[in-house]
Amino acid sequence: MQHRGEIVEQVIRQSGFPITIIAQKLGKSRRWMYLMFDNPQVDIETILAIGKIIHHDFSAEIKELNALTPNSFEDPENPYNNESKEYWKNKYLKLLEDYNELLKQVNEMKK
Template sequence: MGKSRRWVYLLFENPTVSIDMILQIGNILHYDFSDEIETLKPHVLNDTPLSYSKEEAYWKNKYLKLLEEYNELLKKK
């Protein structure tokens, strides 16, 4: 994620972490949190297959990582 250890500790103390952030952490840890997050369960997604949500999260996380790398490059210039 490119975040400091302090940032991670503060994240775990925050009671309102976004679902996107939880999915990103799960992706890094190779753990699927979707079974534990009510809004990602298949019956809540109007019968949308769960694999679609994982794919969507994958591409969103990939985009965020590229955006962070791009911003780091801009800072160096």
């Protein structure tokens, strides 16, 4: 049976994300990443952070993650997360209204 470090390594390699980039985003070194792959007890926070970077939910492979809420996997810096859907909807509607107003002005000018 695979341990946490091996699972994380396998998923990272399948994702195609360069280990160097993941290490940089975590503020770690490549060496730290390879040592983490050998660690059977990689901490949950690290796994979640890697999951956010590579856009992967590890809860299917690591059962301890099933107890966490689904929102744990959302990236708060992502402008398209649930909290800002209303913002983008309102922005779209405003642009649509502005566009329609411009169309009216153009049609009036043609007359």
